[in-house]
Amino acid sequence: MLKRLDEQVKKDFKEYFKDRDYGVIAVTEEDAxxxxxxxxxxxxxxxxLKHGLFPxxxxxLGRTMAGVILLTTxxxxxxDQRILLRIEGDGPAGLVVAExxxxxxxxxxxxxxxxxTATKDVNGKKKFDVRSAVGKGTLTVIKDLGLKTPYESSVPLISGEIAEDIAYYLLKSEQIPSAVxxxxxxxxxxxxxxxGGFIVQPLPGAKEESIAKIExxxxNLPPVTEMLTSDKRPEDIVEEVLKGFGVNVLALKELSFRCRCSKETAMQSLLMLPVEELEKLIEEGGAEITCNFCSTVYYFTPEEIKNVIKLKETGDN
Ligand SMILES: [Zn+2]
Structure with a gap:
């Protein structure tokens, strides 16, 4: 659906998406x-809100989630193909995962x-010190394309700001030069x-001079949050990035927070516990299993835990 990004298209997007989260994938008219x-x-x-996070x-986490979304290209x-981004630094943030x-x-x-909260001065403005919060460590990407084994690749964190680290991963592991x-x-x-955020990638055949111009x-662009707070939308950011080029929209992507967990998947983690431990949980009056990804709590009654033990014993799991 190659569609020229003009005023009418922008109006349609604005009406359709209103305040919803979404992304716009576009290419220069030269398609490069x-x-x-x-x-x-x-x-x-x-x-x-779900996790009760401090700023x-x-x-x-917000940068990591936006980062993994940019990797969906x-x-x-x-x-249902999936991509998971894992950031493991030695800073106070600890493990950060988005899928x-x-x-x-x-x-x-x-x-x-x-x-x-730790801030640093950047051009006279106070900014959150993400680099110190993340620290030094590794960035891992796991691609699950529905094949037998997921593809996994790691690179060292070179910045800790996350965007630069993703660009470094794309260059080293995917051989795709990118600006993130x-x-x-x-x-x-x-x-x-x-x-939010954006990613720019030259496709095969891109002219050196076009790449230099976009770089x-x-x-010289303002920070992406500044663009978004001044009412710019993803399609406007695309236009800003590709200033001086004709722009065609390739695809739109609606984005949402959604976890795959359920009582069923929570039960799987109970099934992995030894029987003695499950019996202890019955004595304690039940169990609570919290999903890491969305902090939803699943409650299991003693009766339900007894069924889990039965399942374990029949090997029917
Ligand atoms: Zn969940």
Whole structure:
């Protein structure tokens, strides 16, 4: 569905998506440079609320979730193929994980939900110090394309700001040179005010001079959160990035926070416990299993735990 990005198309997008999260994938008319721009404000706020995150924790997880969404150009659109981004640094954030499928359903968690706020001065403005919160360590991407074994690849964290680290991964592991920008802005009230990002990738056949031109544009762009708070939408960001080029829209992606967990999957974790432990839980009056990815709590009565033991004993699992 190659569609020229003009005023009518922009009006249609605005009406269709309103305040919902979504992304726009577009290419230059020469079909050689691709941009994927996303707005993830709502899904980041939902993650913040579900997990009860402090501001800096919300920023780190928000960037990770937006980052994994930008990686969906590596999987098939609209499918159950999945991509998972794992950031393991030695900073206070601890383990940070986000996962998305081809339908734009994302979920994620951060080990330290309550990182103490640390800021640094950037051009006279106070910014959250994401780099110190993440620290040094590794970035791992796991692609589950529905084949026998998922594809997994790791690179060292070179920055800790997450966007640069994703660009480094794409270059090293996928041989795709990319420019990545991510941002999460927390308001005075502690709520997520804006979140999103974009990725630019030259496709085979891109002209050197076009790449250089876009690189220069990207360097001079305001931060992505500033663009989103000044009412710019993903399609506007695409236009800003590709200023001076004709732009065609390739695809739209609706984005949402959605976890795959259920009482069924929670029961799977009970099934993995030894019988003695399950008997202890029965004595204690039941068990609570919390999903890492969305903090939903599943309650199991002693009666239900007895059934789990039965299942274990019949080996019917
Ligand atoms: Zn869940």
């Amino acid at each position: 440079i691709r941009v994927f721009a996303i707005r993830t404000t709502n899904l980041t706020e939902i993650a913040r 800096l924790s919300a920023v780190v 590596l999987i098939k659109h609209g499918t 998305v499928n081809g339908k734009g359903e994302v979920r994620g968690f951060i080990q330290n939900k309550h990182i103490e 920008s991510l941002g999460v802005l927390i308001g005075e009230d502690g709520k997520v005010k804006a979140a 220069k544009t990207v360097k």
